[in-house]
Amino acid sequence: MRSTPALLCALLAVATWAAPPPTDRRIAALVIPMDKGAESKVLKLEGFINEALTEYQGFTVKTSDELFGVLPDEDAAASLKRAQTGFNESKADFDNRQYEPAERKLRATLKEFDKAVPAMKTCGNLCDAWAMYGAVLQARGDVEEAKLAVLNLLALAPGFELDRRKYPQDFLSLKAQVATSRNAQLRGNVQVKTKPSGARVFLNGEFQGFTPVTLQTLPIGKTMVRVEKPGFRQVGTMVEITPDETEYSPELIASSGFKAFDALMDRLAAEALKDKGGSTMGSVAKTLGLDRGIIAIVKELDSGGTEVTLGYFELKTGKRLAIKRATMQGDEFGQMKGEIQRMTTWVINNGEGGGDKVTRSGDPLDNRGGTEDWNAEDRGGRTQSRDKKKSGKDPLDGVSGTEDW
Secondary structure, eight states: OOSSOOOOOOOOOOEEOSSOTTSOOEEEEEEEEOSHHHHTTHHHHHHHHHHHHTTBTTOOOOOHHHHHOOBOOHHHHHHHHHHHHHHHHHHHHHHTTOHHHHHHHHHHHHHHHHHHGGGOSSOTHHHHHHHHHHHHHHHTTOHHHHHHHHHHHHHHOTTOOOOTTTSOHHHHHHHHHHHTSHHHHOEEEEEEOOBSSOOEEEETTEEEEESSEEEEEEESEEEEEEEEOTTBBOEEEEEEEOSSOEEEOOBOOBOHHHHHHHTTHHHHHHHHTSSBOOHHHHHHHHHHTOSEEEEEEEEEOTTSOEEEEEEEEETTTTEEEEEEEEEEOOOTTSHHHHHHHHHHHHHHHHHTTSSGGGBSSSOTTTTOOSOTTTOTTOTTSOOHHHHOOOSSSOTTTTOOSOTTO
16 A cells, blocks of 8 residues: 555543443544554644544543554663652762762762653653752852752753752852853754654653654753653653754664554455455454544645545454545645644534434534535534525535535
8 A cells, every 4th residue: 555664653542431431432533544654643633633633522531642653662771760860969968068978979960860761751850950050060169060969950840949048149140140151052953753753742841743853942951851652662862953954863672562553454454445345344343342443545646736535434343434535735824734623513413313412512502613605514513504495406505515524
């Protein structure tokens, strides 16, 4: 089905009816990239689909993180544990103004924090460690090294506030001096790529986007970059930001369970393009405990657009309930989110026979935006414009021009 092999990523959002058994139905949405370009959009599209599914009563959305998990880096976790121990010991010495042993322990602690980045969700005690390290360096007279420590602190947490009861006044003054210095005004970029692409990127604990992505205008100094993708081992590193562009390109390692599941995706995509699925759908249903499936096949076009085919299936039998295809030209203004959500709403509502029975509340106007006559696929499940009778012989009578949107 593809000219070049690419690691397939399956993204799932599982929903369950609130009604008691045997009417319980579990549904999953799988987004399958058919090429390298589409691969980077997988997690983003999963988020769009999940958001659309939350509009429906009784759905419990399960993300790919819940189904596949992000494998922990055991070495990083061990380093983080050692770093926390070293931090506590260093802090005790620092608080007692025993700066020589504090400096020695802080140096070792910072090295452990460097190795612990894949296991760190926030800056945590790392910022405090850099602050204490800068203070002890200044106390021994190494002012230039102390300034570098402060630059690293500001790169990690620009708004970090020093405890005036803990730090001497001369170090408070040094931090203020560094914060307004020429070096503190310098900026650099870091380009983050992964294989496979489409992984989430976090900068000092804050989500930035999906790989490949360039993190721009970052303050110089050491900054914490962490990357994660469901079904793969977490990775991360301390990146030294300089005025020149830096690159971080880790190769992600998949879990054995995800590899086994990923091997089914080519066949699942092939079945999704047919009127009726086969054994692969049945296998997915059994393995993941699913009844229904939303299967999205994503393909990058030579023209630069993205083609998305979205199907709604009864996985156990392979019966196709609804299917829709759309071509999107870029996402410069965020229009892809609306398109994917309209497609999701359309296949669910049409697969369920109109969709009125699955809207969130009993209010007949709930989920109606007032534009249903403009677009037959607006959220709410109504298809009035599609059902209107033509008033004349004009073949375009009753057609809004937005049906394919």
